[in-house]
Amino acid sequence: MPTGPQIILTLKVLVVAVTLLLLASLVALVRQQPRRHGQINTVFFILTLLTVAAFEAVLQWIDVSATFDDDARQALRTHLWFAVPAALVLPAMFLSGKMRKIQLHIVLAVIFSILWTGTVITGLGLPH
Ligand code: HEM
Numbered sequence: 001m002p003t004g005p006q007i008i009l010t011l012k013v014l015v016v017a018v019t020l021l022l023l024a025s026l027v028a029l030v031r032q033q034p035r036r037h038g039q040i041n042t043v044f045f046i047l048t049l050l051t052v053a054a055f056e057a058v059l060q061w062i063d064v065s066a067t068f069d070d071d072a073r074q075a076l077r078t079h080l081w082f083a084v085p086a087a088l089v090l091p092a093m094f095l096s097g098k099m100r101k102i103q104l105h106i107v108l109a110v111i112f113s114i115l116w117t118g119t120v121i122t123g124l125g126l127p128h
Helices: 004-030 034-061 070-098 102-124
Strands: none
Touching: 004 034, 004 102, 034 070, 070 102
């Protein structure tokens, strides 16, 4: 069984890693390389969904109340309030990008950016 600190530290490393990918995809946009933006974000999309799915699976598998104290549980709940909606918006971001519905893509990007910023802040703030 993984310990609470192990789970949270792994989560932090993954959140930072995929955020670096997202930032790289935005750099590609600024450099007018939309195809590269799409390619990097395809990887970002898959890794983020895998992370959220794996994390949810771990929470089902472990004894949450024995692994995390009250504060950590509350912090995790707050984190998931951002991370799960962010992951739900991602397929629409991917499809709108692929289908070049750019207006829709930008509207979703605003929503997604808020959710992702919350995901990163509440993820890095988790106690471990
Ligand atoms: C969060 C901030 C994001 C912004 C501001 C943004 C913005 C844009 C813009 C302006 C384009 C059109 C580029 C062009 O054709 O000139 C584009 C394309 C695209 N975006 Fe995003 N995007 C963001 C995030 C994402 C995410 C998270 C994904 C995937 C889940 C994604 C997937 C794509 C794809 C697949 C394309 C088409 C690339 C191609 O032409 O091959 N984007 N994005």
